[in-house]
Amino acid sequence: SAIYALANRRDAFHADAVRIRKSLEKRGETFLLHSYLVSESAVLIQHRLGLGPATAFLSSVRVHTVEWIGADLHEEGRLLLEQLGRRNLELVDCLSFIVMRKRSVTEAFTFDDHFVQQGFRTSAPG
Numbered sequence: 001s002a003i004y005a006l007a008n009r010r011d012a013f014h015a016d017a018v019r020i021r022k023s024l025e026k027r028g029e030t031f032l033l034h035s036y037l038v039s040e041s042a043v044l045i046q047h048r049l050g051l052g053p054a055t056a057f058l059s060s061v062r063v064h065t066v067e068w069i070g071a072d073l074h075e076e077g078r079l080l081l082e083q084l085g086r087r088n089l090e091l092v093d094c095l096s097f098i099v100m101r102k103r104s105v106t107e108a109f110t111f112d113d114h115f116v117q118q119g120f121r122t123s124a125p126g
Contacts, residue, residue, distance in 0.1 A: 033064050037095070
């Protein structure tokens with residue numbers, strides 16, 4: 001949700017996303033993404049905003065830490081999705097939870113309440 005909000009100036013969370021990103025960068029925080037999140041975000045941006053914004057996002061990814069999802073992590077995510085059994089929870093979210101826990105990350109830059117429900121803090125206001 002934060003990636004799309006940053007890309008779309010008309011998104012309801014755009015101003016908050018820009019402010020939060022600047023604040024996190026000022027604190028010296030680094031951004032951790034995983035390959036499924038990169039792919040999902042690029043598809044969403046391309047479909048809603050066009051090819052130019054999507055390729056700009058894909059080019060920007062190289063400055064961040066990216067966890068590449070292989071077969072073992074994919075299976076862990078699939079099992080967690082099945083275990084949690086919630087229709088509105090996606091594989092990408094489950095993989096985010098797993099990657100964050102493996103890397104001892106406790107805060108997510110997101111406007112998605114699934115992360116709070118899984119015990120993470122979010123950078124979202126309120």
